Amino acid sequence: MPQLVIVSPALRDANNGNWQTARRWQRHLAGICRVRIGKAWPDALAAGDIAMIALHARRSAESIAAWADTHPGRGLALVLTGTDLYRDIAADAAARHSLDLAQALVVLQECAPLALPDAVRAKARVIFQSTTARQALVKSSHHLRAVMVGHLREEKSPQTLFAAARRLAGRRDLFIDHIGDALDPALGEAARATMAAAPNYRWLGGLPHEAVRRHIQRAHLLIHASRMEGGAHVVMEAVASGTPVLASRIDGNVGMLGADYAGYFPWGDAEALAALLLRCRESVAGEGGRLMAQLAVQCHQRAPLFAPERERSALHRLVGDLLRTAGDA
Template structure:
């Protein structure tokens, strides 16, 4: 095969494209790069489109948001070449409450989940279809950081699933500290949460809401921080967690399956979801450990993240993805 025209054509359906700058788009674009030279990949928001007749396989991100495209593919190409990727809210909410999302699972020949706890959340009848593919990112050099203060960053658009209220409350609890700084990156998808972020800045001088940022700027913020905070209520497998791990930046995370499946069951940086006091206490322990006091928590977290980092290597994701696509392309119509 010498060119794109001689390669099989695969379509990735993503409910968000470049302008959204979110996890679904980043996954779609990265997978397109991983499959370069293996098949010709295009990314669309909905299928079919004008180029649909050439598609040999489909990867659809999000069981509910891509449900119409998934159903259209299954009707046009029954039993052939369809993988559905469960990216977060569809896995932990929609497959329970939404009939279209559940039907997406039944129609697919393969289900892709993004962390090791996720298969247990699937209905038992479709669990055998599950493939765990950890997402990947490029490694960055861990930077030396000041011991004079602790800087934490939380990354995620302001919406209910990301639980920014937990961060707001923790920042207020630490408002009198002049040695703990919290940066918060994300667009105000919920205007009320944007208003709450501004109110938190007024009440807690050590908290800064920076709004949305380009991806490269986000990675630099993570790289420079002592800690990433990830307070989400539900996640399929967050990009920012792996980006922190690959940058040598430890994570403080809510104890939910989406985070445990990324960081491991024995990780020492969890707090109960929604518990601002527990998050504030972890931040204080990490601040103490920077100057050699307390239980050296931040060094322990850094070592645990270093041990998990190989899971998020690009070559691992690339190999797993190519195996999946090879199976989709070789599967004859009418099989399941």
């Protein structure tokens, strides 16, 4: 059976989207090739590899270049993250070179190809990531609980949540939980300050993935305030749990939830986020509007995009193409 390597800048200890993608894809591909995951290439096991999937154009650039030197024109797919698409390929020559070297460019949401240079766009294919579905739970009408999931770093825009929570500090019927490690210590301090100023806001720190999924399943809403995203795991996990999403209107979120989704707010606009939360609270309480019902229906309509069998089928086609190019050499 042929051997494929997935190069991921983050491994299990990072507990982030790159690692989750690499591990899930390893499981999806188990029947058609041997798959190993490494942080860089080449390594001690490199001699057995005949195809590579690399996550992140900039952070995996050295591994991508090394592969291209020894396997020119064959067997290489590059998975593009949000920082690749919406920052690095415009500013970093190594990231742009990675696009040229790969035979296939994988993007994780339907708006992403528009961010690619014209010269390489034809190599792009959209593979929506997947997650297991969970039973939608009945939620209380006496309060609204929202959760935001993401390590505290600038790209996730936690400052927007902090400011919205402070605006809603007097509400005793609206609660906000915030999950994620403080990768930026200053943002951790800001989270603690927000807890002191807004008693209905809780920063829970980093949690195991299963605990995160339970929090999402029990919440009325997921908040996703990011500045840039390639295709967020937590958005599909919320959709697959029957939990509607309030999201910043950025391409990475629109490409997951659809252009006509009713739960967007302008990126960085804490006032608009707070207003949406209040509208959702009124909707849950039956005091006005059907926004929550509308969001639930729209998320249900998008849920089939994130089914495991759909991702597995697309991934098998990708790897079949990579193995054919490897065999043609």
